[in-house]
């Protein structure tokens with residue numbers, strides 16, 4: 466992180482306007498993130514948070530809500546009588562506001578000026594919309610009309626996903642936002658980009674002689690990206706039933722991870738240079754022109770009742786707020802090609818699903834076998850080399866190679882070099898929201914999605930959705946607690962591959978370099 470940028474935040478300060486202050490996201494992620502930033506000195510006392518939502522709350526009630534959220538969800542806990550907490554809480558104010566009420570925004574403008582004077586803040590304003598996306602356009606317009614954007618420093622808009630429902634709705638939303646904010650002022654959150662190991666992909670790729678020369682179709686057989694969840698749709702059935710795994714996870718997090726794995730090295734570590742490279746990958750994605758192509762390369766599934774981690778779970782169609790005849794997919798897998806010089810012919814297999822056996826986020830790079838390998842005939846256990854990025858729950862990197870079994874003649878065994886980052890630094894690395902909020906405050910847009918990335922990703926998934934809408938009867942059912950429909954395994958088997966076990970570890974494998982403590 467640039468020290469200058471961090472100092473800028475501390476010296477100039479910021480007012481954070483949190484729309485949706487009474488909601489789930491604010492409570493679970495945003496208050497804990499602000500508190501961690503404060504505790505770690507990324508925010509000085511030159512800051513204020515104005516919580517905004519329709520529900521009535523006094524400042525005291527609001528501060529109490531923030532306290533409860535920190536107790537439950539934050540990395541750093543607060544003591545109610547702790548002077549640091551008391552000082553922190555004084556920076557929080559609540560204002561009841563319906564986002565359709567422009568007069569309320571005029572009052573908000575006055576509140577902002579008062580808080581800037583009170584805390585010595587240099588007129589910098591960050592608007593965080595933890596709201597349903599159909600409210601974004603009205604907020605932007607009313608911020609303008611209510612004079613809240615008239616400030617002496619910068620103003621920025623942070624918005625949550627989903628950014629639209631398809632390309633036309635995303636374009637409409639974008640036009641509404643860009644009638645008020647410039648592209649540079651808009652920070653579109655994809656919280657996967659705030660994850661430690663997702664950010665580490667570029668470092669591992671571009672800062673090591675070891676991998677970059679092999680990072681192409683000459684040496685890589687395939688890449689596998691798994692984002693599996695054990696949870697179902699929880700209390701978000703209404704939203705999810707209109708979204709499904711394709712829009713909820715693939716359009717954003719999964720395609721972003723594909724871009725991180727496939728992009729060329731940027732010429733500088735400048736946000737626009739990095740995002741330019743990601744856009745090139747999205748432009749090179751091989752689209753689907755017929756429904757037949759979609760059904761050959763894409764698998765969609767929906768969970769039925771089953772057992773997850775020893776507990777009986779209902780099927781998707783029995784979940785709250787879900788249509789009992791729903792054909793919404795809770796599982797999505799696809800074979801994706803990046804049609805460019807580096808990746809020609811290399812499949813990227815991606816899969817995500819709810820109610821799978823484990824919660825994990827992992828990327829596996831499977832290398833091609835050595836041509837004319839003299840050990841091949843003798844050793845049935847000879848396996849391809851794997852490089853595994855473990856994003857969640859453990860964070861780290863895992864490299865699997867072949868080596869001689871100690872004491873044997875030429876018996877080969879798979880061994881692993883395992884860098885377990887979370888074993889070393891514990892679970893105390895900053896949360897994705899903490900990083901992203903801080904990046905937005907200091908004006909670093911590297912890990913936010915630019916409009917052209919969003920548009921290209923919608924273009925890609927809209928074609929899949931259109932094929933499904935043509936009435937294809939390819940929705941596969943899978944029992945909760947399984948690894949999804951068998952067709953997702955066949956997708957790889959047809960190419961002579963298989964999904965690698967999560968954690969990359971095979972039975973009998975020897976881990977010979979590790980920093981694990983467990």
Ligand SMILES: NC(=O)C1=CN([C@@H]2O[C@H](COP(=O)(O)OP(=O)(O)OC[C@H]3O[C@@H](n4cnc5c(N)ncnc54)[C@H](OP(=O)(O)O)[C@@H]3O)[C@@H](O)[C@H]2O)C=CC1
Pocket residue numbers: 484485486487488489490491493517518519520562563564565594595596597598600625626627
């Ligand atoms: N929760 C999560 O983990 C994640 C959420 N998101 C996204 O973040 C956004 C917010 O999600 P979440 O917090 O879960 O949603 P919630 O439904 O929990 O909260 C919505 C918030 O919006 C406020 N609100 C609704 N209508 C108005 C209005 N007319 N004027 C002012 N405030 C209003 C509500 O307050 P009140 O009723 O008091 O007005 C509430 O504070 C959504 O876009 C969601 O998709 C994205 C990733 C993860």
Ligand SMILES: O=C1O[C@H](COP(=O)(O)O)[C@@H](O)[C@H](O)[C@H]1O
Pocket residue numbers: 656694713714826
């Ligand atoms: O964006 C979303 O992500 C979560 C999964 O996030 P993770 O950080 O826990 O892996 C997912 O549950 C949710 O449906 C989706 O909207």
